[in-house]
Amino acid sequence: MDKEYVKLLLLLLVLLHHVDSASIIRSLPGFEGPLPFELETGYIGVGEAEEVQLFYYFIKSERNPEEDPLLLWLSGGPGCSSLSGLLYENGPVTIKMDGYSGGIPSLVSTTYSWTKIANMIYLDQPVGSGFSYSKTPLLDDIPSDTGEAKRVHEFLQKWLDKHPDFVSNPFYVAGNSYSGKVVPAIVQEISKGNYICCKPQVNLQGYVLGDPVTAIDIDDNYQIPFAHGMALISDELYEVRNISMLFFLSFFLAINRNEVANKQKKQKKHLKNVSIFVQSLKRRCRRNYINVDPRNAECLKLIKDFKKLTSGINVLHILLPRCEESSPNCYRYKYTLSSYWANDVSVRDTLQVEKGSKIKWVRCNRNIRYRKDIISSVPYHKNNSVNGYSSLIFSGDHDMVIPFFGTEAWIRSLNYSIIDDWRPWMINNQVAGYTRTYANKMTFATIKGGGHTLDPKQMESFIMFQRWISGQRM
Structure with missing residues (x-):
């Protein structure tokens, strides 16, 4: 057989493999009728031999996907699946809590999804989170903060290469909790890549962080x-x-x-x-x-x-009770239901999860090997500010894990002048939180009554995000 023909055949097989690694999902188990939005799931391989397979959910904007911003969403942990963000914080569907009596939990549409105005990629990272997996044991290349910045950048380059229609969309990195360490580093990595090496160019505009981990000596103190x-x-x-x-x-x-x-x-x-x-x-x-x-x-x-x-306080939201996640009477019972949903065989088949890649899906995998090698993300924030990237940093004002006191403190340490001082931001003539804007294009906002994640305050978080991403005064 001619060598050139063999090479061409091999190339064709590779291309077919890449096409098959992404699937358009028209319906989901537990959701009645066809999906009212466009969902794609798939894997992107990263690393020299693409041994790490990162799983993602991509949802097109329900408004104008050709022009609306493209956001990459990372959940915290490290080790928490981005499905948690999709289902409970800013995605278009959520688990129905009421009336569950066994079987596949029901999914219902949400009102205040960020996908109303933005294209969203929900990424399971680092490897071991959600449905992401490695083809080989990671003996030496243990995931780390700085390593993940490089892997996520590689993921994004390959994703955009497969989705060229979104290369020109304004791009933002977003996330919450522990991703406060990684997201600023990813922004820096993408920025460097745009100047030094990488095609396609990413139309990087900024980043969004909720209740972000920054540094132990700030957050815990x-x-x-x-x-x-x-x-x-x-x-x-x-x-x-x-x-x-x-x-x-x-x-x-x-x-x-x-x-x-x-x-x-x-x-x-x-x-x-x-x-x-x-x-x-x-x-x-x-x-x-x-x-x-x-x-x-x-x-x-x-x-x-x-x-x-303070031992009896729910530190994630000090107004909510401490309770067992497995109890149907607990507000966190929805996390148990999401585990039932994601581990159902029909759900995995629909999402096109690689068979045998994961024995069990868990919302937050606390057993992954991981090196926390970014002591403080403040230097990354400084560098990103110097390079002109805008940022929205927000805090639930009843979160004791990452108190807004500490977030305000590290923002002050950047020493940027205030251009729009502390004031309430309003929804329907009611105070929804407080905000301040700095000269480095950084906006800080609190969500009144919010906790460590967005799930109790989807309406407020959506309106906050909508105003900021469109350049309106909050």
Whole structure:
């Protein structure tokens, strides 16, 4: 057989393989009737031998897919499936909670999907998340923050190569929680690629982050001030009140000066005891509540008291109860139902999941091997600002995992001037949150009553995103 013919045949087989790796989905198990939006699922291989197969869900904009922005959505973890974002935060369908009695859970349409105004790629990354898998054991090439920035960039290049109609669309990287470490690095990687090496060029415009992990010494350090501001811990535990001044005033008002002198002597020892009792977290820990010097016994004791006081709080949303995800009465029961749905054989067949690639789908895979090698994402934010990329950073104001106090702090550290100062943003003449815009094209917003993820506040998050992405004043 002619060698050129063999090469051509092999090339044709490769091309056919790539075409077959993506499937248009017209209907989904559990959803009545045909889908009212265009869904594609598939794998993109990354790495030298494409041993890592990253699974994605692509949903075209329901408005004008040819011109609307293209967003790549990453869920946190690391190890959480992007299906969680699709079903519970900003996608066009969700799991129906009411009336479940077994079998495949029902899916229903949502009202405030970001796909109303944007094309969305929901990506399962790193490998091991959702339906993404590796053809070979990853012995040395363990996923990491910086490694994922490169892999996601490679994914995007290959995805756009297969979807050339979207190359010119304004492109944004988006995500929440732990993706706050990775998304700014991905933006930097894409930006560098546009200048140095890579085709097709990505029409990169900016990024969106919700309740983003940034750095432990920022995020975790602001949990205690947040707890104090939310009345979860007392004033006395958080900061010293000037009790000795109160005693002085009481003595001063005494009628008999001798009585005052006697009281002062009697209270001298008592005042020492009081001062020990009211030693505060802020003073004894010097506002550093992590990596505490083991010799600082007073600080460690106070942190222990803090943890005891807040042990009954749902840190993901302090207004919602702590409950077991497997309980039908728990607001998190929907996550259990999504596991039932994604592990159903008919669902996997419909989504064209590679047979044998995953024994069990889990919403968040906590067992993946992963290196957290970005200590702080602040330098990436600075670099992205210098390069002119816009950003929307938002926080649910009842999230204690990544308190908005800390997010505000690292944004302030960028030292950009304020061009639109702190103010409420409104929906139907009601306060939906507060916002501020900086000269580096960064907008910070809170969602009033929101938690660590968008699921309780889909309407507010949609309107916030719609205004920002269209350049309106929020």
